[in-house]
Amino acid sequence: MEIRRLTFEHAARCAELEELLFPGENPWTRDIFVVEFAQPNHLYLGVFDDDELLAYGGIAQLGPREDPEFxxxxxxxxxxxxxxxxxxxxxxxxxxxxxxxxxxxxxxxxTDNEAAIAMYRSFGFEVIGERKGYYQPSGADAYTMKRPAGSDRRGV
Incomplete structure (x- = not known):
């Protein structure tokens, strides 16, 4: 397995996985992934087994380079x-x-995704708020989680 940067050619597979992962919600479409991949301050990575995309993830850098948040x-x-x-x-x-x-x-x-919450906590994230009805159309709630900057995470 290897991790590689995602490109436009991977957008359809990402959308296919979204359909499987988020039924009853608003899964991202191929076109949304294409737009996301094109943003200069976004990074999308995938885990591949040979050429099969098994997992994907994306992060955006916001704010100035000298004081960013993600x-x-x-x-x-x-x-x-x-x-x-x-x-x-x-x-x-x-x-x-x-x-x-x-x-x-x-x-x-x-808020009901216990496996993801546990993983995020293991990376130093903490719940800082709750967003009622965040996921649509189901109306499921979401936690907002924050991970402090590296220099602020002593002991994590």
Missing amino acids: EIHTIGVDPAQQRRGLGRLLMDQLMRLADGLDGEVFLEVR
Whole structure:
């Protein structure tokens, strides 16, 4: 397995995985992924087995380079490949980027997604708020989580 940067050619597979992962919500389409991949301040990575995309994740850098903050936009793992550490592999790479620029990181996660919340906590994220009805059309709630900048995470 290897981690590679995602390109436009991977957008359709990402959208296919979104459909599997987020039924009953508003999964991202191929066109949304194409737009996301084109943004200069976004980085999308994928875990590949040969040429098959098994998992994807994206982060955006916001604010000035000398005082950045980051936002995780999405993490998704093919349901047939879950519980193999692929999400953790992606998070590790995305957090290295944020740590390299000493930026804090934010994300939203469903309040009932205990596995994801546990993984995010293991990377130093803490719940800082709750967004009622964040996910549509289901109306599911989300936690907003924050990971302090590397220099602020002593002991994590």
